[in-house]
Amino acid sequence: MKKANNLILLVLLSASQYVFAQKQYQFSVDLTQPQNDELTVNLLTPAIKQKEAVYHLPKIVPGTYSINNYGSYASNFQAFDKKGKALKVEQTDKNSWRIANANKLHRITYQVDDTWDSPEIQEDVFEPSGTNIQQDTNFVLNPFGFFGYFQGMERLPYQVTITKPSGFYGSTSLVNQTKDAASNKDVFVTQDYHELADAPIMYNRPDTVWLKVGNADILVSVFSPNNKVSTKDLAADIKPVLEAQKDYLGGTLPIDKYAFIIYMSDRKDLTRYGALEHSLSSFYYLPESMSAEQLSETMKNVAAHEFFHILTPLNIHSEEIGDFDYINPKMSRHLWLYEGLTEYAAHHAQLQAGIIDLTTYLDRQEEKIENSRTRYNDALSFTEMSRNVLETYKDEYQNVYEKGALIGLALDLRLRQLTNGTYGTKDLMRDLAKTYGKNKSFKDEELFDKITELTKPEIRDFFRKYVEGGEPLPLEELFGAIGIQFNPAGEKREVEKAFGVNFALAPGTKTIMIANISNATDLGQRLGLKSMDQIVSINGQPFNLDTYASVLQSYDEEYKVGDKVTFVVKRKVAEDEVKEVTLSADLREATITYPTLEPEANATAQQLQLRKAWMGQAGR
Known part of the structure; x- marks a missing residue:
């Protein structure tokens, strides 16, 4: 009887596993078997009832705000039924494959090239959102670069099995379901495609x-x-x-x-x-x-920003983010929240903790004010920019880290004005996270009203004027409330290192040339740079497409007032004559017009009280 019961149990378990397998994606990739810098992706598919199905790799992913076309890196896409018979497949665009007789589909396989070193594929994928295949050395698996989904079936569970080289470790936020530490396989399970795509994995010796x-x-x-x-x-x-x-x-x-x-x-x-x-x-x-x-300074600031995304979009996000469409995305109007307020909080938290002092903090805000007003359209509606950032306003995107952060600062100061310092944006973020949370999205068009409901009636007017509208942020008034004087046309002394010329690549070469000198700085003019000069070296270092980033970085980090800057250029001096010319000039300090922020010497008790509250020093 006991044997019979065990047999029945075994049959039931097998049947339940078979049913479960039909309700999830089962991917596998073997990192020990790359071929021609490509990896093979295998998928045991979930059950599909329709006669036709469309499989997608993403066109775009959250956080990038640019078209990446990950399907461009996939090749040799094949689909099979349970008997191994090939099913008809048609690639309908860069990221989509239509499969006939999909109700018989059992398995899919395709090869994926990495984005980091595939120059023949004409897509511009930002490296942190890309993939790397470096045999026996390093693999970067941003999942959206390898794994896809069937249209309309993104919410099914995923199981991904990775076979890894000996001694390799997969660094990720996902939990490895393999309990055997000696196993050469890692198994990751997610509730749906959104969770999988949100979790990069890097494999190498740890x-x-x-x-x-x-x-x-x-x-x-x-x-x-x-x-x-x-x-x-x-x-x-x-x-x-x-x-x-x-x-x-x-x-x-x-x-x-x-x-x-x-x-x-x-x-x-x-x-x-x-x-x-x-x-x-x-x-x-x-x-x-x-x-x-x-590196230390970069990591502190960048990590501070990225880590604060645990609030938004994890716990505060619109429907456009919560149900992100990887093929035909609809952009949210709230980049001021996702990136701007996150950037503000990253620096404000360091100020409140004493990691940076007030002078350093204000220096950073001066730079953001200057950049937002000189590099971008300061009169552009931020919500309008956000909704159309993929095409119309893609060149305005970086302003989310400049004016977007200033919007966060201005909102914080306005809230503290209205509450005698007792409530600010970090309190607002806490309340928004309680209102929504990980599994509840807000409606894009309702957020400003919800924030107003949680705070003060005057805040709706703030959003109407400065975020939906294009009015300049009232920085003079808001900084004045905490006893800090803002001068939008102040003066600043600094070492002038910029040349003010436009570089361009000489056609068909790696040679960098001077394209335009109309905006040359005093330094650029004293050097005597001319349009069409082909740069041979800067400060004794060869200067070309392969080296220019490191050469300019070295110059920016190491050179100081009084140091001599030297260019060697090839210059056309006659119709048929080109000569190498050496150009030199010394670095000097210059006075420039620049926004300045200075604590007022005679700030009132009320201003100081509000400043202390904003700096997290109330009661000290």
């Missing part, structure tokens, strides 16, 4: 540190190809910032686990770097050539 911050376990993982950067050092830089943010959020964090995944690039032609936020992790792509001091 250099990791775990931090305990309040109630949360924080993973810091670094890959440094030449072992120039230590995870231990970066973790030590990050921890005080995270502790400050925990305190800023009231002493606890709304997460249990978080991962900082950091790739240090040794590319000589590195022209851009940065990070991409996720709900429970962030991925960093940074130059290994950075000095220890510069």
